[in-house]
Amino acid sequence: MRKFVQICLTFCVAQSLFSQEVAQCKAPQCAAGSNVIIKAATEKNGDIQVTLVNCTSDTLVVFGGYSGKIRFNKEIQDNNGSWKPYDQESKYAYWCGTGLRSLTIPSNYCTRESYEQSRFKGSFKTKIRFSFVLDQKVVYSNPQTAMVNKKLLLTxxxxxxxxxxxxxxxxxxxxxxxxxxxxxxxxxxxxxxxxxxxxxxxxxxxxxxxxxxxxxxxxxxxxxxxxxxxxxxxxxxxxxxxxxxxxxxxxxxxxxxxxxxxxxxxxxxxxxxxxxxxxxxxxxxxxxxxxxxxxxxxxxxxxxxxxxxxxx
The missing domain is CATH 1.25.40 (Serine Threonine Protein Phosphatase 5, Tetratricopeptide repeat)
Structure with a gap:
């Protein structure tokens, strides 16, 4: 039992050491009067690059989840054109909370997450958008076209x-x-x-x-x-x-x-x-x-x- 506990502790410490924040990126010039924005762009390999840009004059400190990855909420349009939560099972496995990170995003800086479309690809062609809740307000990205798995609409x-x-x-x-x-x-x-x-x-x-x-x-x-x-x-x-x-x-x-x-x-x-x-x-x-x-x-x-x- 003691050996098992030691292994778990070693794993957690290693997890903490190797869990790095997403690299900050210098944001493009923000439009006058804009706040926090989310931009989505589809790459050549089909993945979607999602960027959260801090266009405020303040430094933002947001919860980044495991490995400092921002956990954007995802929604897709159903057959009726309504936006529905697109719930994905996390690809990250953590045994303890030491992998949790907060992200510090200075003014006019950004942070990114790559949505790996291949992991969740299905036969339903639709629009997908990403959102983030900040100060009880929901910020949405521009939609992108994606092939999705309808089963992942389930909770x-x-x-x-x-x-x-x-x-x-x-x-x-x-x-x-x-x-x-x-x-x-x-x-x-x-x-x-x-x-x-x-x-x-x-x-x-x-x-x-x-x-x-x-x-x-x-x-x-x-x-x-x-x-x-x-x-x-x-x-x-x-x-x-x-x-x-x-x-x-x-x-x-x-x-x-x-x-x-x-x-x-x-x-x-x-x-x-x-x-x-x-x-x-x-x-x-x-x-x-x-x-x-x-x-x-x-x-x-x-x-x-x-x-x-x-x-x-």
């Missing part, structure tokens, strides 16, 4: 979820614990993005990979999260969802789910959301109204919902 989280889905297509390679964890992450990720129906569909698609107790537990989590997040549910809709949650709780108790006490608490809590038979009758629900509510609830599931009533 790192979305890419991770897609990797999990790919692994779930060959479940024989996974342990039981991995299957449970992967399905949990995929389903709750979709839910967190507001796609409740698809989250429930994903859960049903992966049902065969989960033990009965794990499937019902995730179903319970999904339904209870939906009830907590939905602010515009009617009294009848809330009662329908409470009925389904109670049914899931009872199934979990039947299969001796380890966290039985917690499940019983859920059942007791959602019983309070049920209607009495008298309350239901006072709503004067027609068959059409009841079917409408069931269909609206199908945003989460196509399974028929049975309305339960509070005991007298």
């Amino acid at each position: 790192p989280e979305d890419r991770s979820i897609n990797a999990l889905k790919k692994d779930l297509k060959t479940p024989e390679r996974l342990t039981k614990q991995q299957k449970d964890n992967y399905v949990n992450q995929v389903v709750l990720h979709r839910f967190s993005k507001g796609d409740h129906r698809q989250a429930y569909e994903d859960l049903k698609n992966y049902k065969s990979l989960l033990a009965p107790g794990e499937f019902r537990a995730l179903e319970l989590a999904l339904l209870s999260k939906y009830v907590g997040a939905a602010k515009n549910l009617s009294r009848l809709e809330r009662a329908l969802l409470a009925s389904k949650i109670i049914a899931v709780c009872e199934r979990l108790i039947e299969v001796n789910y380890p966290r039985k006490k917690r499940v019983q608490q859920y059942r007791k809590f959602y019983t309070q959301h049920l209607l009495t038979a008298e309350e239901f009758q006072r709503m004067n629900p027609t068959s059409a109204l009841y079917q409408l509510v069931v269909l609206k609830e199908s945003r989460l599931t196509n399974t028929e919902v049975v309305l339960r009533f509070k005991a007298k």
Whole structure:
């Protein structure tokens, strides 16, 4: 263990020594009244040279990231002409923070970063631009033409979820614990993005990979999260969802789910959301109204919902 720590420390020190700032460059004459500008130009090899020019009268000190490289944000135009974040996985690997650098850019000086287009080349031809946030203001470069990989429009989280889905297509390679964890992450990720129906569909698609107790537990989590997040549910809709949650709780108790006490608490809590038979009758629900509510609830599931009533 001590030897491993020594190796790590040596690596970090070396990383710090060899992490140099981007060489400063003398900027061309700045236009009168200009501030900080970003210029982009495509080179013969297809790479794009991105230059940040300090046209202010002050010296700028900006965070340069690892190796003193400025980390410009990148955006591309989609098929509709809208600018979308173009998220790239860093090609730099650092084990500690000693490679971090700040850049000092005097007035009328600049610093550059080369965007290596070949590393991220794809089949989609579009415009790409670079930006940098300075004093809470976004400075954009002039756009350049680039061939990009549409997959890199995804956020790192979305890419991770897609990797999990790919692994779930060959479940024989996974342990039981991995299957449970992967399905949990995929389903709750979709839910967190507001796609409740698809989250429930994903859960049903992966049902065969989960033990009965794990499937019902995730179903319970999904339904209870939906009830907590939905602010515009009617009294009848809330009662329908409470009925389904109670049914899931009872199934979990039947299969001796380890966290039985917690499940019983859920059942007791959602019983309070049920209607009495008298309350239901006072709503004067027609068959059409009841079917409408069931269909609206199908945003989460196509399974028929049975309305339960509070005991007298």
